[in-house]
Amino acid sequence: MAKKGWDEFEIGAMLRSFDGSIDDIAGTRQEDRTYSENNSYKASVADWRLIKPVFNKDYCIDCQFCWIYCPDVSIIARDKKMIGIDMDHCKGCGICVEVCPTNPKSLLMFPEQAEDEAEIASWPKKDEEEA
Amino acid sequence: MAFDKMELRDVEVWDGNHAAAQALRQAQVDVVAAYPITPSTPIVEGYAQFKADNYVEGEFVMVESEHAAMSGCIGAAAAGGRVATATSSQGLALMVETLYQASGMRLPIILNIVNRALAAPLNVNGDHSDMYLCRDSGWIQFDAFSPQGAYDLNFIAFKVSEDHGIRLPSIINQDGFMTSHTAQGVTTITDDDAYNFVGKFKPMNDMLDFEHPVTHGVQTEEDWHFEHKARQHSDLMLKVSPKIDEVFANFEKLTGRKYSQVECYDMEDADLCVFCLGTSVETAREVATEMRAKGLKAGVVGLRVIRPFPFAQIIEALKDVKAVAILDRASPGGAPGAMYNEIAGALYNTEYSPLLSGYIYGLGGRDLTKANLVDLYNELQTNVDAGKVTTQLQQFIGVRGPKLSFL
Numbered sequence: 001m002a003k004k005g006w007d008e009f010e011i012g013a014m015l016r017s018f019d020g021s022i023d024d025i026a027g028t029r030q031e032d033r034t035y036s037e038n039n040s041y042k043a044s045v046a047d048w049r050l051i052k053p054v055f056n057k058d059y060c061i062d063c064q065f066c067w068i069y070c071p072d073v074s075i076i077a078r079d080k081k082m083i084g085i086d087m088d089h090c091k092g093c094g095i096c097v098e099v100c101p102t103n104p105k106s107l108l109m110f111p112e113q114a115e116d117e118a119e120i121a122s123w124p125k126k127d128e129e130e131a
Numbered sequence: 132m133a134f135d136k137m138e139l140r141d142v143e144v145w146d147g148n149h150a151a152a153q154a155l156r157q158a159q160v161d162v163v164a165a166y167p168i169t170p171s172t173p174i175v176e177g178y179a180q181f182k183a184d185n186y187v188e189g190e191f192v193m194v195e196s197e198h199a200a201m202s203g204c205i206g207a208a209a210a211g212g213r214v215a216t217a218t219s220s221q222g223l224a225l226m227v228e229t230l231y232q233a234s235g236m237r238l239p240i241i242l243n244i245v246n247r248a249l250a251a252p253l254n255v256n257g258d259h260s261d262m263y264l265c266r267d268s269g270w271i272q273f274d275a276f277s278p279q280g281a282y283d284l285n286f287i288a289f290k291v292s293e294d295h296g297i298r299l300p301s302i303i304n305q306d307g308f309m310t311s312h313t314a315q316g317v318t319t320i321t322d323d324d325a326y327n328f329v330g331k332f333k334p335m336n337d338m339l340d341f342e343h344p345v346t347h348g349v350q351t352e353e354d355w356h357f358e359h360k361a362r363q364h365s366d367l368m369l370k371v372s373p374k375i376d377e378v379f380a381n382f383e384k385l386t387g388r389k390y391s392q393v394e395c396y397d398m399e400d401a402d403l404c405v406f407c408l409g410t411s412v413e414t415a416r417e418v419a420t421e422m423r424a425k426g427l428k429a430g431v432v433g434l435r436v437i438r439p440f441p442f443a444q445i446i447e448a449l450k451d452v453k454a455v456a457i458l459d460r461a462s463p464g465g466a467p468g469a470m471y472n473e474i475a476g477a478l479y480n481t482e483y484s485p486l487l488s489g490y491i492y493g494l495g496g497r498d499l500t501k502a503n504l505v506d507l508y509n510e511l512q513t514n515v516d517a518g519k520v521t522t523q524l525q526q527f528i529g530v531r532g533p534k535l536s537f538l
Protein backbone atom coordinates (compact mmCIF):
# COMPACT_ATOMS: atom_id res chain seq x y z
CA MET A 1 0.00 0.00 0.00
CA ALA A 2 1.39 3.41 -0.98
CA LYS A 3 2.33 5.55 1.99
CA LYS A 4 -0.14 8.41 1.84
CA GLY A 5 0.35 11.83 3.46
CA TRP A 6 -1.67 13.07 6.43
CA ASP A 7 -4.22 14.79 4.17
CA GLU A 8 -4.74 11.91 1.76
CA PHE A 9 -6.93 9.43 3.63
CA GLU A 10 -10.43 9.38 5.08
CA ILE A 11 -10.75 10.77 8.60
CA GLY A 12 -11.05 8.57 11.64
CA ALA A 13 -9.36 5.38 12.74
CA MET A 14 -11.52 3.69 10.13
CA LEU A 15 -10.88 1.37 7.21
CA ARG A 16 -13.24 0.21 4.48
CA SER A 17 -13.44 -3.51 3.88
CA PHE A 18 -14.44 -3.25 0.22
CA ASP A 19 -14.09 -0.88 -2.70
CA GLY A 20 -17.55 0.39 -3.57
CA SER A 21 -20.75 -1.09 -2.24
CA ILE A 22 -21.36 -4.78 -1.73
CA ASP A 23 -24.31 -7.08 -2.05
CA ASP A 24 -24.71 -10.73 -1.00
CA ILE A 25 -21.19 -10.94 0.43
CA ALA A 26 -21.96 -14.26 2.10
CA GLY A 27 -22.76 -15.71 -1.32
CA THR A 28 -19.56 -14.39 -2.90
CA ARG A 29 -16.29 -16.32 -2.70
CA GLN A 30 -13.33 -14.54 -1.13
CA GLU A 31 -11.38 -14.39 -4.40
CA ASP A 32 -14.37 -12.74 -6.10
CA ARG A 33 -14.96 -10.07 -3.44
CA THR A 34 -13.91 -6.46 -4.06
CA TYR A 35 -11.67 -6.28 -1.00
CA SER A 36 -10.04 -2.88 -0.54
CA GLU A 37 -6.27 -2.55 -0.25
CA ASN A 38 -6.87 -1.85 3.45
CA ASN A 39 -8.49 -5.22 4.05
CA SER A 40 -6.25 -7.76 5.73
CA TYR A 41 -7.27 -10.23 3.01
CA LYS A 42 -4.91 -8.30 0.73
CA ALA A 43 -2.03 -8.40 3.22
CA SER A 44 0.18 -11.16 4.52
CA VAL A 45 -0.42 -11.30 8.24
CA ALA A 46 1.46 -14.53 8.78
CA ASP A 47 5.08 -13.39 8.97
CA TRP A 48 5.43 -14.31 12.62
CA ARG A 49 4.42 -17.96 12.05
CA LEU A 50 7.13 -20.34 13.33
CA ILE A 51 5.54 -23.70 12.53
CA LYS A 52 3.16 -24.41 9.70
CA PRO A 53 0.52 -26.99 8.84
CA VAL A 54 1.22 -29.20 5.84
CA PHE A 55 -1.78 -30.78 4.09
CA ASN A 56 -1.63 -34.35 2.77
CA LYS A 57 -4.72 -34.88 0.60
CA ASP A 58 -4.12 -38.65 0.38
CA TYR A 59 -5.65 -39.15 3.83
CA CYS A 60 -8.20 -36.33 3.89
CA ILE A 61 -11.87 -37.41 4.17
CA ASP A 62 -13.24 -33.84 3.67
CA CYS A 63 -14.93 -33.85 7.02
CA GLN A 64 -14.49 -30.03 7.18
CA PHE A 65 -13.43 -30.06 10.83
CA CYS A 66 -10.32 -27.95 10.05
CA TRP A 67 -12.42 -25.50 8.03
CA ILE A 68 -14.88 -25.12 10.89
CA TYR A 69 -12.26 -24.76 13.63
CA CYS A 70 -9.65 -22.57 11.93
CA PRO A 71 -9.76 -19.24 13.84
CA ASP A 72 -8.30 -17.30 10.90
CA VAL A 73 -10.49 -18.57 8.03
CA SER A 74 -7.30 -19.95 6.48
CA ILE A 75 -8.57 -23.37 5.37
CA ILE A 76 -9.56 -23.15 1.71
CA ALA A 77 -12.47 -25.42 0.85
CA ARG A 78 -14.53 -25.53 -2.31
CA ASP A 79 -17.74 -27.54 -2.74
CA LYS A 80 -17.04 -29.17 0.62
CA LYS A 81 -13.61 -30.37 -0.56
CA MET A 82 -10.52 -29.30 1.38
CA ILE A 83 -8.09 -27.91 -1.20
CA GLY A 84 -5.37 -26.20 0.80
CA ILE A 85 -4.28 -23.59 3.30
CA ASP A 86 -4.11 -19.80 2.92
CA MET A 87 -0.50 -19.33 4.04
CA ASP A 88 -0.80 -15.50 3.96
CA HIS A 89 -3.21 -15.64 6.89
CA CYS A 90 -2.43 -18.88 8.77
CA LYS A 91 -0.71 -18.10 12.09
CA GLY A 92 0.45 -21.69 12.69
CA CYS A 93 -1.72 -22.28 15.75
CA GLY A 94 -2.10 -26.02 14.98
CA ILE A 95 -5.82 -26.24 15.76
CA CYS A 96 -6.50 -27.80 12.33
CA VAL A 97 -4.03 -30.59 13.13
CA GLU A 98 -5.53 -31.09 16.56
CA VAL A 99 -9.07 -31.57 15.22
CA CYS A 100 -8.12 -33.68 12.17
CA PRO A 101 -9.74 -37.12 12.78
CA THR A 102 -7.94 -39.26 10.18
CA ASN A 103 -5.28 -41.87 10.86
CA PRO A 104 -2.65 -40.81 10.06
CA LYS A 105 -3.64 -37.15 10.28
CA SER A 106 -4.08 -35.31 6.99
CA LEU A 107 -2.56 -32.17 8.52
CA LEU A 108 0.67 -32.07 10.53
CA MET A 109 2.79 -29.22 11.87
CA PHE A 110 6.37 -28.73 10.59
CA PRO A 111 8.98 -26.02 11.01
CA GLU A 112 8.30 -23.00 8.77
CA GLN A 113 11.36 -23.76 6.58
CA ALA A 114 10.38 -27.45 5.93
CA GLU A 115 9.78 -28.55 2.32
CA ASP A 116 6.13 -29.62 1.92
CA GLU A 117 6.84 -32.27 -0.77
CA ALA A 118 9.58 -33.90 1.30
CA GLU A 119 7.40 -34.04 4.39
CA ILE A 120 4.48 -35.52 2.44
CA ALA A 121 6.85 -38.15 0.95
CA SER A 122 7.90 -39.23 4.47
CA TRP A 123 4.42 -38.91 6.03
CA PRO A 124 3.85 -41.07 9.15
CA LYS A 125 2.13 -44.43 8.62
CA LYS A 126 -1.21 -45.45 10.08
CA ASP A 127 -1.06 -45.91 13.84
CA GLU A 128 -2.37 -49.48 14.26
CA GLU A 129 -2.66 -49.36 18.06
CA GLU A 130 -4.78 -46.26 18.03
CA ALA A 131 -6.97 -47.75 15.31
CA MET B 132 -42.71 5.00 17.38
CA ALA B 133 -43.94 8.49 18.02
CA PHE B 134 -42.92 10.64 20.93
CA ASP B 135 -44.64 13.56 22.60
CA LYS B 136 -43.56 17.15 22.32
CA MET B 137 -43.21 19.32 25.39
CA GLU B 138 -44.74 22.76 25.73
CA LEU B 139 -42.16 25.07 27.29
CA ARG B 140 -42.71 28.57 28.66
CA ASP B 141 -40.62 31.26 26.96
CA VAL B 142 -38.57 31.50 30.13
CA GLU B 143 -38.24 28.47 32.40
CA VAL B 144 -36.55 28.36 35.79
CA TRP B 145 -33.94 25.68 35.27
CA ASP B 146 -30.61 24.80 36.77
CA GLY B 147 -27.71 23.94 34.47
CA ASN B 148 -28.28 20.22 34.72
CA HIS B 149 -31.93 20.40 33.74
CA ALA B 150 -31.12 22.85 30.96
CA ALA B 151 -28.61 20.37 29.51
CA ALA B 152 -31.07 17.47 29.88
CA GLN B 153 -33.75 19.45 28.06
CA ALA B 154 -31.29 20.18 25.26
CA LEU B 155 -30.51 16.44 24.90
CA ARG B 156 -34.26 15.79 24.70
CA GLN B 157 -34.86 18.51 22.12
CA ALA B 158 -31.92 17.32 20.00
CA GLN B 159 -33.57 13.85 20.12
CA VAL B 160 -30.38 12.07 21.12
CA ASP B 161 -30.48 8.43 20.02
CA VAL B 162 -28.25 6.90 22.67
CA VAL B 163 -27.15 8.00 26.13
CA ALA B 164 -24.79 5.55 27.84
CA ALA B 165 -24.12 6.87 31.30
CA TYR B 166 -22.90 6.20 34.81
CA PRO B 167 -24.17 8.81 37.26
CA ILE B 168 -21.84 10.96 39.34
CA THR B 169 -22.37 14.09 41.38
CA PRO B 170 -22.94 16.83 40.33
CA SER B 171 -23.76 15.77 36.75
CA THR B 172 -26.26 13.01 37.61
CA PRO B 173 -29.46 14.98 36.87
CA ILE B 174 -28.44 15.44 33.21
CA VAL B 175 -28.54 11.74 32.34
CA GLU B 176 -31.28 11.09 34.88
CA GLY B 177 -33.28 13.81 33.13
CA TYR B 178 -32.81 12.21 29.73
CA ALA B 179 -33.87 8.83 31.19
CA GLN B 180 -36.98 10.44 32.68
CA PHE B 181 -37.87 12.08 29.37
CA LYS B 182 -37.45 8.73 27.67
CA ALA B 183 -39.60 6.95 30.28
CA ASP B 184 -42.28 9.62 29.79
CA ASN B 185 -42.14 9.23 25.98
CA TYR B 186 -40.67 12.67 25.33
CA VAL B 187 -37.69 11.25 23.48
CA GLU B 188 -37.12 8.36 21.12
CA GLY B 189 -33.83 6.78 22.08
CA GLU B 190 -31.94 4.31 24.19
CA PHE B 191 -30.57 4.76 27.69
CA VAL B 192 -27.74 2.31 28.34
CA MET B 193 -26.90 1.67 31.99
CA VAL B 194 -23.27 0.68 32.33
CA GLU B 195 -20.89 -0.30 35.12
CA SER B 196 -18.46 2.62 34.96
CA GLU B 197 -17.69 5.90 33.23
CA HIS B 198 -15.11 4.07 31.14
CA ALA B 199 -17.91 1.84 29.91
CA ALA B 200 -20.22 4.84 29.48
CA MET B 201 -17.95 6.53 26.96
CA SER B 202 -17.14 3.16 25.40
CA GLY B 203 -20.88 2.62 24.87
CA CYS B 204 -21.13 6.10 23.38
CA ILE B 205 -18.25 5.33 21.02
CA GLY B 206 -19.93 2.13 19.85
CA ALA B 207 -23.26 3.86 19.34
CA ALA B 208 -21.64 6.77 17.50
CA ALA B 209 -19.66 4.42 15.24
CA ALA B 210 -22.89 2.53 14.57
CA GLY B 211 -24.37 5.81 13.34
CA GLY B 212 -26.44 7.51 16.04
CA ARG B 213 -26.64 10.89 17.76
CA VAL B 214 -24.95 10.26 21.10
CA ALA B 215 -24.42 12.18 24.33
CA THR B 216 -23.57 11.63 27.98
CA ALA B 217 -22.47 13.52 31.08
CA THR B 218 -19.95 13.09 33.86
CA SER B 219 -17.80 14.88 36.46
CA SER B 220 -14.49 14.69 38.26
CA GLN B 221 -13.49 11.12 39.21
CA GLY B 222 -15.86 9.77 36.58
CA LEU B 223 -14.19 11.86 33.93
CA ALA B 224 -10.81 10.69 35.17
CA LEU B 225 -11.89 7.10 34.59
CA MET B 226 -13.33 8.10 31.21
CA VAL B 227 -10.22 9.87 29.94
CA GLU B 228 -8.73 6.90 28.09
CA THR B 229 -11.85 6.58 25.97
CA LEU B 230 -12.00 10.35 25.29
CA TYR B 231 -8.87 10.00 23.18
CA GLN B 232 -10.45 7.03 21.37
CA ALA B 233 -13.58 9.05 20.56
CA SER B 234 -11.73 12.03 19.11
CA GLY B 235 -9.21 9.90 17.23
CA MET B 236 -12.07 7.89 15.73
CA ARG B 237 -13.70 11.20 14.73
CA LEU B 238 -17.01 10.39 16.40
CA PRO B 239 -19.23 13.43 17.12
CA ILE B 240 -20.21 12.59 20.70
CA ILE B 241 -21.42 15.33 23.06
CA LEU B 242 -20.16 15.16 26.64
CA ASN B 243 -21.52 17.47 29.33
CA ILE B 244 -18.92 17.86 32.06
CA VAL B 245 -20.17 19.37 35.27
CA ASN B 246 -16.85 20.58 36.62
CA ARG B 247 -15.83 19.26 40.01
CA ALA B 248 -12.61 18.95 41.98
CA LEU B 249 -10.42 15.86 41.77
CA ALA B 250 -9.62 13.86 44.92
CA ALA B 251 -7.75 13.65 47.20
CA PRO B 252 -9.19 14.94 49.45
CA LEU B 253 -12.54 13.82 48.09
CA ASN B 254 -14.71 16.79 47.17
CA VAL B 255 -17.95 17.11 45.22
CA ASN B 256 -17.82 20.86 44.59
CA GLY B 257 -16.82 22.85 41.58
CA ASP B 258 -13.39 23.62 40.25
CA HIS B 259 -11.76 23.15 36.88
CA SER B 260 -9.36 20.29 37.65
CA ASP B 261 -11.44 17.88 35.58
CA MET B 262 -11.77 20.40 32.75
CA TYR B 263 -7.98 20.64 32.50
CA LEU B 264 -7.57 16.88 32.84
CA CYS B 265 -8.95 16.34 29.33
CA ARG B 266 -7.44 19.52 27.92
CA ASP B 267 -5.30 17.73 25.30
CA SER B 268 -7.81 14.99 24.41
CA GLY B 269 -8.58 16.37 20.95
CA TRP B 270 -12.19 17.28 21.79
CA ILE B 271 -13.79 20.60 20.97
CA GLN B 272 -14.41 22.21 24.36
CA PHE B 273 -16.99 24.86 25.24
CA ASP B 274 -17.54 26.58 28.56
CA ALA B 275 -20.95 27.66 29.85
CA PHE B 276 -21.03 30.46 32.40
CA SER B 277 -24.69 29.86 33.38
CA PRO B 278 -27.65 27.49 32.86
CA GLN B 279 -28.55 29.45 29.71
CA GLY B 280 -25.10 28.68 28.32
CA ALA B 281 -25.38 25.02 29.29
CA TYR B 282 -28.65 24.85 27.33
CA ASP B 283 -27.58 26.80 24.25
CA LEU B 284 -24.11 25.33 23.88
CA ASN B 285 -25.49 21.80 23.64
CA PHE B 286 -27.34 22.68 20.43
CA ILE B 287 -24.31 24.52 19.12
CA ALA B 288 -22.04 21.60 19.96
CA PHE B 289 -24.19 19.06 18.10
CA LYS B 290 -24.27 21.34 15.08
CA VAL B 291 -20.49 21.82 15.05
CA SER B 292 -19.44 18.28 15.94
CA GLU B 293 -21.75 16.43 13.57
CA ASP B 294 -20.77 18.49 10.51
CA HIS B 295 -19.12 16.10 8.06
CA GLY B 296 -16.23 18.51 7.62
CA ILE B 297 -15.58 18.45 11.38
CA ARG B 298 -16.57 15.08 12.94
CA LEU B 299 -14.91 15.80 16.28
CA PRO B 300 -16.59 15.30 19.66
CA SER B 301 -17.50 18.24 21.91
CA ILE B 302 -17.39 18.84 25.63
CA ILE B 303 -19.64 21.42 27.28
CA ASN B 304 -18.30 22.46 30.67
CA GLN B 305 -20.45 23.98 33.39
CA ASP B 306 -19.48 24.72 36.99
CA GLY B 307 -20.49 22.08 39.52
CA PHE B 308 -23.34 23.31 41.75
CA MET B 309 -22.81 27.02 40.97
CA THR B 310 -24.27 26.37 37.52
CA SER B 311 -25.50 22.79 37.67
CA HIS B 312 -27.71 23.19 40.77
CA THR B 313 -28.47 26.91 40.70
CA ALA B 314 -31.82 27.65 39.09
CA GLN B 315 -32.00 30.71 36.88
CA GLY B 316 -34.27 31.96 34.14
CA VAL B 317 -33.45 30.13 30.92
CA THR B 318 -34.94 31.45 27.68
CA THR B 319 -36.12 28.38 25.82
CA ILE B 320 -36.36 27.31 22.20
CA THR B 321 -39.44 25.41 21.03
CA ASP B 322 -39.03 21.69 20.39
CA ASP B 323 -39.47 22.18 16.63
CA ASP B 324 -37.06 25.12 16.38
CA ALA B 325 -34.45 23.35 18.47
CA TYR B 326 -34.62 20.14 16.45
CA ASN B 327 -34.62 22.00 13.16
CA PHE B 328 -31.55 23.93 14.26
CA VAL B 329 -29.61 20.80 15.15
CA GLY B 330 -31.05 18.92 12.19
CA LYS B 331 -31.61 15.25 11.51
CA PHE B 332 -28.49 13.22 12.29
CA LYS B 333 -26.51 12.46 9.15
CA PRO B 334 -24.46 9.28 9.57
CA MET B 335 -20.94 9.04 8.15
CA ASN B 336 -18.95 5.82 7.78
CA ASP B 337 -21.49 4.18 10.06
CA MET B 338 -21.27 0.51 10.91
CA LEU B 339 -24.97 0.02 10.21
CA ASP B 340 -24.40 0.78 6.52
CA PHE B 341 -24.22 -2.86 5.48
CA GLU B 342 -23.46 -2.04 1.86
CA HIS B 343 -20.24 -0.28 2.89
CA PRO B 344 -18.70 -2.28 5.75
CA VAL B 345 -16.09 -0.42 7.79
CA THR B 346 -13.73 -1.28 10.60
CA HIS B 347 -13.64 1.35 13.36
CA GLY B 348 -10.87 1.63 15.91
CA VAL B 349 -7.99 0.33 13.84
CA GLN B 350 -4.40 0.02 15.04
CA THR B 351 -1.58 2.00 13.46
CA GLU B 352 2.08 2.00 14.44
CA GLU B 353 4.97 4.25 13.48
CA ASP B 354 3.98 4.01 9.82
CA TRP B 355 0.53 5.69 10.09
CA HIS B 356 -0.22 6.96 13.61
CA PHE B 357 1.56 10.30 13.17
CA GLU B 358 -0.43 11.10 10.01
CA HIS B 359 -3.74 10.40 11.76
CA LYS B 360 -2.86 12.66 14.69
CA ALA B 361 -1.60 15.36 12.32
CA ARG B 362 -4.90 15.26 10.41
CA GLN B 363 -6.92 15.52 13.60
CA HIS B 364 -4.86 18.44 14.89
CA SER B 365 -4.99 20.20 11.52
CA ASP B 366 -8.80 19.93 11.44
CA LEU B 367 -9.01 21.25 15.00
CA MET B 368 -6.72 24.15 14.19
CA LEU B 369 -8.11 25.15 10.80
CA LYS B 370 -11.69 23.94 10.35
CA VAL B 371 -13.36 24.09 13.76
CA SER B 372 -12.99 27.77 14.57
CA PRO B 373 -14.72 29.05 11.38
CA LYS B 374 -17.45 26.43 11.84
CA ILE B 375 -18.07 27.55 15.42
CA ASP B 376 -18.36 31.18 14.26
CA GLU B 377 -20.84 30.10 11.56
CA VAL B 378 -22.95 28.13 14.05
CA PHE B 379 -22.81 30.97 16.62
CA ALA B 380 -24.10 33.33 13.90
CA ASN B 381 -26.94 30.97 12.93
CA PHE B 382 -27.82 30.49 16.58
CA GLU B 383 -28.00 34.26 17.04
CA LYS B 384 -30.36 34.47 14.06
CA LEU B 385 -32.63 31.89 15.67
CA THR B 386 -32.55 33.10 19.27
CA GLY B 387 -31.02 36.57 19.37
CA ARG B 388 -28.43 35.25 21.80
CA LYS B 389 -24.90 36.12 20.69
CA TYR B 390 -21.96 33.91 21.58
CA SER B 391 -18.27 34.54 20.85
CA GLN B 392 -15.26 32.28 21.23
CA VAL B 393 -13.75 34.93 23.50
CA GLU B 394 -16.41 36.80 25.46
CA CYS B 395 -15.36 40.40 26.09
CA TYR B 396 -17.04 42.63 28.65
CA ASP B 397 -16.21 46.34 28.80
CA MET B 398 -12.95 45.64 27.02
CA GLU B 399 -13.06 48.39 24.37
CA ASP B 400 -11.00 50.85 26.42
CA ALA B 401 -10.00 48.65 29.35
CA ASP B 402 -6.62 48.97 31.05
CA LEU B 403 -7.26 46.13 33.49
CA CYS B 404 -8.58 42.71 32.54
CA VAL B 405 -9.63 39.72 34.56
CA PHE B 406 -9.46 36.56 32.44
CA CYS B 407 -11.46 33.63 33.76
CA LEU B 408 -13.88 30.78 33.03
CA GLY B 409 -17.20 29.50 34.31
CA THR B 410 -19.39 31.27 36.83
CA SER B 411 -16.49 33.53 37.82
CA VAL B 412 -17.04 35.42 34.57
CA GLU B 413 -20.40 36.77 35.73
CA THR B 414 -19.03 37.73 39.17
CA ALA B 415 -16.06 39.46 37.56
CA ARG B 416 -18.38 41.40 35.22
CA GLU B 417 -20.35 42.70 38.17
CA VAL B 418 -17.19 43.79 39.96
CA ALA B 419 -15.73 45.33 36.79
CA THR B 420 -18.80 47.55 36.50
CA GLU B 421 -18.38 48.61 40.12
CA MET B 422 -14.67 49.31 39.56
CA ARG B 423 -15.58 51.46 36.54
CA ALA B 424 -17.71 53.59 38.88
CA LYS B 425 -14.58 54.05 41.01
CA GLY B 426 -12.60 55.22 38.00
CA LEU B 427 -10.68 52.05 37.14
CA LYS B 428 -10.90 51.00 33.50
CA ALA B 429 -11.83 47.44 34.27
CA GLY B 430 -12.93 44.71 31.83
CA VAL B 431 -13.44 40.96 31.76
CA VAL B 432 -12.51 38.31 29.22
CA GLY B 433 -14.24 34.95 29.56
CA LEU B 434 -13.20 31.98 27.48
CA ARG B 435 -16.19 30.43 25.69
CA VAL B 436 -14.18 28.03 23.51
CA ILE B 437 -11.30 26.35 25.30
CA ARG B 438 -10.35 24.03 22.43
CA PRO B 439 -9.41 24.79 19.77
CA PHE B 440 -7.73 27.57 21.73
CA PRO B 441 -8.81 30.87 20.11
CA PHE B 442 -5.27 32.18 19.76
CA ALA B 443 -5.96 35.09 17.40
CA GLN B 444 -9.12 36.21 19.22
CA ILE B 445 -7.24 36.21 22.55
CA ILE B 446 -4.53 38.44 21.10
CA GLU B 447 -7.18 40.75 19.65
CA ALA B 448 -9.01 40.94 22.99
CA LEU B 449 -5.88 41.69 25.04
CA LYS B 450 -3.78 43.81 22.69
CA ASP B 451 -4.62 47.20 24.19
CA VAL B 452 -4.84 46.11 27.83
CA LYS B 453 -2.15 47.16 30.32
CA ALA B 454 -2.51 44.40 32.92
CA VAL B 455 -4.22 41.01 32.86
CA ALA B 456 -5.03 38.76 35.81
CA ILE B 457 -5.33 35.18 34.58
CA LEU B 458 -7.40 33.04 36.91
CA ASP B 459 -6.93 29.29 36.99
CA ARG B 460 -9.39 27.24 39.04
CA ALA B 461 -7.20 24.14 39.26
CA SER B 462 -4.11 23.24 41.20
CA PRO B 463 -1.38 23.61 38.61
CA GLY B 464 0.70 20.71 39.94
CA GLY B 465 4.11 22.32 39.89
CA ALA B 466 3.74 24.83 37.06
CA PRO B 467 2.17 28.19 36.29
CA GLY B 468 -1.60 27.87 35.74
CA ALA B 469 -2.65 26.26 32.45
CA MET B 470 -4.47 29.36 31.20
CA TYR B 471 -1.62 31.60 32.35
CA ASN B 472 0.75 29.62 30.17
CA GLU B 473 -1.60 29.72 27.20
CA ILE B 474 -2.22 33.48 27.37
CA ALA B 475 1.50 34.15 27.84
CA GLY B 476 2.19 31.90 24.86
CA ALA B 477 -0.36 33.69 22.71
CA LEU B 478 1.05 37.15 23.47
CA TYR B 479 4.77 36.41 23.57
CA ASN B 480 5.59 36.85 19.89
CA THR B 481 3.34 39.87 19.41
CA GLU B 482 4.14 43.54 19.82
CA TYR B 483 1.74 43.59 22.78
CA SER B 484 3.05 42.97 26.26
CA PRO B 485 0.45 43.57 28.94
CA LEU B 486 1.58 42.77 32.47
CA LEU B 487 0.47 39.19 33.14
CA SER B 488 -0.11 37.82 36.61
CA GLY B 489 -1.52 34.40 37.44
CA TYR B 490 -3.91 33.48 40.23
CA ILE B 491 -5.01 30.12 41.58
CA TYR B 492 -8.47 30.29 43.16
CA GLY B 493 -11.66 28.49 44.06
CA LEU B 494 -10.33 24.96 44.54
CA GLY B 495 -12.89 22.45 45.76
CA GLY B 496 -15.75 24.95 45.49
CA ARG B 497 -14.15 27.76 47.54
CA ASP B 498 -16.06 30.94 46.69
CA LEU B 499 -14.50 33.65 44.60
CA THR B 500 -16.02 36.67 46.36
CA LYS B 501 -16.58 40.13 45.00
CA ALA B 502 -14.12 41.37 47.64
CA ASN B 503 -11.46 39.05 46.14
CA LEU B 504 -12.06 40.58 42.73
CA VAL B 505 -11.99 44.17 44.05
CA ASP B 506 -8.55 43.44 45.54
CA LEU B 507 -7.53 41.87 42.24
CA TYR B 508 -8.45 44.92 40.14
CA ASN B 509 -6.71 47.21 42.64
CA GLU B 510 -3.60 45.03 42.42
CA LEU B 511 -3.69 45.22 38.61
CA GLN B 512 -3.92 49.04 38.84
CA THR B 513 -0.92 49.03 41.19
CA ASN B 514 0.98 47.01 38.59
CA VAL B 515 0.01 49.44 35.84
CA ASP B 516 1.08 52.43 37.95
CA ALA B 517 4.41 50.75 38.73
CA GLY B 518 4.92 49.66 35.11
CA LYS B 519 5.70 46.12 36.22
CA VAL B 520 4.17 43.16 38.04
CA THR B 521 4.69 44.10 41.69
CA THR B 522 3.87 40.66 43.06
CA GLN B 523 5.14 37.21 42.33
CA LEU B 524 3.72 35.79 39.09
CA GLN B 525 1.57 33.13 40.73
CA GLN B 526 -0.58 33.91 43.76
CA PHE B 527 -3.26 31.98 45.58
CA ILE B 528 -6.57 33.76 46.25
CA GLY B 529 -8.81 32.83 49.16
CA VAL B 530 -6.68 30.12 50.76
CA ARG B 531 -6.30 30.25 54.57
CA GLY B 532 -2.91 30.65 56.20
CA PRO B 533 0.16 32.71 55.26
CA LYS B 534 0.06 34.35 51.84
CA LEU B 535 1.04 31.82 49.18
CA SER B 536 2.84 32.93 46.04
CA PHE B 537 5.50 31.63 43.68
CA LEU B 538 7.70 32.50 40.72
